[in-house]
Amino acid sequence: MAPRAKASSETVEPTRRSTRISAQPKVEAVKEAVKKAVTKASGKKRAADAEGTNDGDDAAPNVKKSKAENAASEEAGDASNDSAEAAPVLSHIDIGDSLPSYTLKNEKDEDVNVAALAAEKGVIFFLVPKADTPGCTTQACGFRDIYPDFTAHGFDVYCLSADKPSAQAKWQTKKELPYPLLSDPKRVLITALGAGEGGKTKRSHFIFAKGGKLVDKKLPVKPVDSPKLALEFVKLSAAES
Template structure:
């Protein structure tokens, strides 16, 4: 009986089958990783945006600071001087004590006089209520006529007292001093008594002479002064002028005529 040979198939090594295969990531794991990556990217982007915003904000603040400084400088540049502020305050209350007058009479000067022209011929009241013919002011001597917006207000008092303090010097130079305003004689008398003003005050409620001198500003009077020589010719005018400067400038001009 023939001997049968049976071939045994080779056995695979158990080592190979025992090695663990890498497991494919699950769907949930893949989704988590993607979310993490997106989060990192988003965080990085947000951080950059925040830094850029902070930088822009800082630069914006700097621009605002610069604009604020420029605006403040502009305001400072436009601030009026104390004298201008006082003049505005004086003129703000400069309302004629007498009732509103009709339009300027047809025979009154309509154009402002200039240096070389003659003092207009008009009749005004003084602080005593007496009639004063303006040509008579310069008949015997020269005249300094200073104009104030409103009697007994701070700036006007400074100007009036300035002329009071050097009044004798004007008289010594043969120049009379007169104050002209739109106030009533009664208001002028009270002011004259209160401040011991030694010179006459002329009342021009209609601002006829004030307008002829070019010192009318609507229903206001510009602070100013005018120097007339004997005979009535206008030699000098300052319009507008600061309260404290007016007496000094008028006296300096007259002193200069003698030299």
């Protein structure tokens, strides 16, 4: 019986060795397949990164850069448009000079040629930095309260600012301003009068006699003083004529 057991043992031993040997090529094949898959995926990622199409965290800098570039392009375009639509330049207007022929919008969004305003009456332009702000409201209401005195002496009053007509109309209604408001968004006339600097409007007023000649100006002037000083000059002029 012993020889049979030995034979059985010898038979099993070769079978186990054969199994291990045959399994080795399969393991190597799997490793090789995994390696190829990893290499392929890495290649795709690098290609995606190069094209800026990767949706992962690595793509974030590309997206931010694109937005920044777009913003810069838009700003450049706006600057180009501003340059293309550059505001006209009027000659400086000083005492003795006449109102130029220049068209502005009033609070009703209607065209107004400023030179024509002085054809039959004297004209007072009071300039404010911004509609419906405390100082400007004080100045505007001051001219409102003594408006009949100006018209009685043959002068019309106009508020001049860089505000849009819609903002001026709202302010006019709110404070019951009896005179027109003129919009000079590019500060063309405002600058010609010497009241435009650094993108702002200096509080002031200018008095033009009938016919359009500048006869008095106050630049700068305090909100509460502007209406009173303008009326004093008008009354003095009337007394001397």
